[in-house]
Amino acid sequence: MEIVHVYTKKRNEFGRQCNFSDRPAELHVDILPDPSLASNFIERDPCDIPIQCTQEMSEHEVNTERFESDTRGINHVEGGWPKDVNPQEMEQTIRFRKKVEKDEHYFSTIMQLGSNMEHCIKQNNAINIYQEYFEEEEVVEESEEQPSAKTINVFRDPNEIKRTATCLSWHPDGSCKLAVAYSSLGFQNISPDMSYDSYIWDIESPNKPEMTLKPVSLLVCLEYNPKDSHILVGGSYNGQIAYWDTRKGSQPVEMSTIEHSHRDPVYKVIWLQSKTGTDTFSASTDGQVLWWDIRKMSEPTERLVLDPNKKGNLDNALGAISLELDYPFVPTKFMVGTEQGLVVSCNRKAKTPAEKIVCTYSGHHGPIYALQRNPFFPKNFLTVADWTARIWSEDIKESSIMWTKYHMAYLSDGCWSPVRPSVFFTVKMDGTLDVWDFLFKQNDPTLSLKVCDEALYSLRVQDNGRFLACGSQLGTATLLEISPGLCTLQRNEKALATAMFERETKREKILEARHREMRLKERSRSEQSKDEDTKEGDGEESVEELATRTEAEFYEIVEAELKKRAKEQEKKVRRD
Amino acid sequence: MSAEVEETLKRIQTHKGVIGTIVVNAEGNTTLITSTKVDYAGLLHQLTMKARSTVRDLDPQNDLTFLRIRSKKHEIMVAPDKEYLLIVIQNPSE
Secondary structure (H helix, E strand, O other): OOOOOOOOOOHHHOOOOOOOOOOOOOOOOOOOOOHHHHHHOOOOOOOOOOOOOOOOOOOOOOOOOOOOOOOOOOOOOOOOOOOOOOOOOHHHHHHHHHHHHOOHHHHHHHHHHHHHHHHHHHHHHHOOOOOOOOOOOOOOOOOOOOOOEEEEEEEOOOOOOOOEEEEEEEOOOOOOEEEEEEEOOOOOOOOOOOOOOEEEEEOOOOOOOOEEEOOOOOEEEEEEOOOOOOEEEEEEOOOOEEEEEOOOOOOOOEEOOHHHOOOOOEEEEEEOOOOOOOEEEEEEOOOEEEEEEOOEOOOOOEEEEOOOOOOOOOOOOOOEEEEEEOOOOOOOEEEEEEOOOOEEEEEOOOOOHHHHEEEEEOOOOOOEEEEEEOOOOOOEEEEEEOOEEEEEEOOOOOOOOEEOOOOOOOEEEEEEOOOOOOEEEEEEOOOEEEEEEOOOOOOOOOEEEEOOOOOEEEEEEOOOOOEEEEEEOOOOEEEEEEOHHHOOOOOOHHHHHHHHHHHHHHHHHHHHHHHHHHHHHHHHHHHHHHHHHHOOOOOHHHHHHHHHHHHHHHHHHHHHHHHHHHHHHHHHHHHO | OHHHHHHHHHHHHOOOOEEEEEEEEOOOOEEEEOOOOHHHHHHHHHHHHHHHHHHHHHOOOOOOOOEEEEOOOOEEEEEEOOOEEEEEEEOOOO
């Protein structure tokens, strides 16, 4: 039963101050007990009621603001000379020293300390107390442990407006520093307040970057020089290349001139292995690959236009997103991953520009964000694009030899593990990191880890294979450590990986050969049908004979293929 | 008198593995440099002071008698006194 109290108020009185007045109590409703309703209820006997007589407490959480601490040191250089001695004057210091040496106290102290010291020195010489007594034997670990990865540190973009961490580069010696390039890749997504800085972080201190790099425009990619760990080269959003020397400060030492740079953001910059150690080359979606010598940045030393028709026409050119060298075997050959999904293999030292583009590999549906050769098997390379990651063999140009299934999220970057030939990592736009070990499991990643809620854009493994860093859309770089099982070389791993690559390559070769033959047959058949139309009646029998003969041949070949396939399957089963 | 001091110090220096010897006074300036390691003086002086104050904070009756710093390359030994410090750098396991 509802109890309501209705009152009316004039519209023009709304908002007016309330005037309260006293009034005696009025009885509005009186509900008398109705015993007949008691029959709806059952009496409960006994009743259990807990009662506690304690102080009532309430819980309240407080978190203080993060206290930023800084470490400072003081270096003591020249000692505390007494007032009358001028430390610069040799004479005075020598005189003072001689005076002290004549002091009685000095003698006795030195004698006593000397004997103490001798005792310890002799101790040291007698036994090396830190000697390894039990040399650890080679631990043949068949690690049964679950592969895992854990986050060690998180480096956040200190600016208000967060930018995407698009490229990471580890310091070449010792890998204690990480250079992260921040930019915003969304079209026209750059606000005027956005800071252009990129940072070099020291792994141990995630609160404040160790050094800031101040480019003229946002940096899309950044690389340490593997030969000289103070030099970094960066490609920026406006197409210029700049290089920094960390000893010289935050401003770039030199920048390439705008007229000769790229017309689009520079997506990848790589150092070349040259005698001077100063050569780099860069790729951008304007279709050019430019070579630079950092000592002279006013002009590129060489230029290549990625025109699939080999005419050097910039309009037709494919936009380049990733680069990979063919080092150590052939330093002049390299590969470019394009926006259109093709991988183009090029030779820098070709004589004519037309010959510079050697061959293309097709098979991806979207821009190729990562392209890397397997450090142990340079003939095989990994590409990461659209929703899959594919492994290719250099000899097979029509399709990849191995590929992952189509994922739910777009893959944005990937790389091989530098210590294990069969392990590679990929990151996706839903913020997960996948670790794949194709000797262990081919269909799914061995380990799939959700690093953060936003999309991950870049990934880089440290040279020891143990640590990896991934960069996200909000500029957070996460440092992860992988379980030792995934970064120690297992027994026979190289042999097994070789066998697997060879097997898959052979399969693809056979398929390719078969396709080619089928196409040839189709073509010859279509030619023959044209012949049929022209040669009406004449030699019809011979044509029919030809047709049946080709059919018979075709079926023979198919059967031979099937037999071969069956043998492969057997071999596979026997090997597993 | 000073001959004995000289002899003691020389004896220390000729021990196997000893790279250098320094005597530092209470204010932190070196009175005897036998190797070009002037930096050691100031730094080790501060460290010894700190070590001594730590030991005394933990137990006021206690005092620092010897300080040994073992590093990958060598061992630094510091014998402290009220007024002077004797520092020896030795490479023990040759």
